Amino acid sequence: MSRFTQRLEQASTVTKSLVCVGLDPDPARMPVDSVYEFNQAIVDATAGIVCAYKPNLAFYEALGLPGLEDLHKTIAHIRDSTPGAIIIGDAKRGDIGPSAQAYAKALFQVWGFDAVTINAWGGEDTVTPFLEDETKGVFVWCRGSNPGSADFQDVRITTDDGPMALYRNMALACQQWDTKGNLGLVVGATVPEQLKEIRAVCPNMPFLIPGVGAQGGDLEAAVRLGSDSRGRAALINSSRGIIYASSGRDFAQAAAREAEKLRTSINQVLEADGKVWPSN
Numbered sequence: 001m002s003r004f005t006q007r008l009e010q011a012s013t014v015t016k017s018l019v020c021v022g023l024d025p026d027p028a029r030m031p032v033d034s035v036y037e038f039n040q041a042i043v044d045a046t047a048g049i050v051c052a053y054k055p056n057l058a059f060y061e062a063l064g065l066p067g068l069e070d071l072h073k074t075i076a077h078i079r080d081s082t083p084g085a086i087i088i089g090d091a092k093r094g095d096i097g098p099s100a101q102a103y104a105k106a107l108f109q110v111w112g113f114d115a116v117t118i119n120a121w122g123g124e125d126t127v128t129p130f131l132e133d134e135t136k137g138v139f140v141w142c143r144g145s146n147p148g149s150a151d152f153q154d155v156r157i158t159t160d161d162g163p164m165a166l167y168r169n170m171a172l173a174c175q176q177w178d179t180k181g182n183l184g185l186v187v188g189a190t191v192p193e194q195l196k197e198i199r200a201v202c203p204n205m206p207f208l209i210p211g212v213g214a215q216g217g218d219l220e221a222a223v224r225l226g227s228d229s230r231g232r233a234a235l236i237n238s239s240r241g242i243i244y245a246s247s248g249r250d251f252a253q254a255a256a257r258e259a260e261k262l263r264t265s266i267n268q269v270l271e272a273d274g275k276v277w278p279s280n
Contacts, residue, residue: 007086020238023074088115115137143167
């Protein structure tokens with residue numbers, strides 16, 4: 001294990017949870033005016049229930065400098081209140097050379113994320129600048145949860161290993177590039193057959209699995225097909241389904257209830273398969 005995957009395993013074990021909460025603030029849906037206060041309340045209510053938080057940078061960038069300030073304060077609050085949690089910067093950056101190196105520096109050193117999402121359309125040159133520090137994780141967008149992902153990611157291509165879907169070729173390439181053990185994949189819960197196929201060829205890599213909750217992905221399939229042989233190495237992400245569980249002043253309590261409900265449902269699947277968490 002790399003130091004990143006060790007931290008991920010520890011975060012999951014301590015909380016007995018594979019749940020990742022996406023912090024995607026939308027002022028039109030928030031019952032409070034401050035993005036930071038909204039995030040702070042969500043984090044405080046779900047600490048100990050979830051193992052990771054995933055701010056999507058687009059929502060903060062769309063709010064200009066105040067949004068970026070709220071992101072900075074949110075990261076600092078997570079560090080202070082639940083230091084064992086993994087913080088994933090959902091940026092989906094994708095570039096090469098000095099640009100990729102600058103993106104990696106910004107996300108890891110300036111913002112201080114534990115892991116990031118990237119788009120590997122530019123090939124290995126897009127990925128390697130993010131992998132230098134084995135304490136930091138990288139999740140490559142491999143097979144999306146949205147229907148339009150099939151437009152390109154499901155295209156059949158010819159390779160030295162024979163014809164295969166582009167997402168499979170992406171997964172195999174990432175496995176080769178993963179020399180430090182800190183590279184993972186983003187694979188949607190809405191595509192269980194693809195999830196099963198990718199896990200089969202990448203048995204040990206960590207998966208970030210969006211698409212449950214508001215997108216309607218099959219949770220049981222996501223847990224069984226997306227986790228590794230021990231029922232670990234997976235982050236089941238829910239954003240809107242948790243943070244907007246209530247539009248009232250009880251939004252934080254409602255988020256905690258939904259997060260606990262998701263954790264319980266995931267653990268029921270794991271327990272049914274004999275993959276229980278170790279006792280304290």
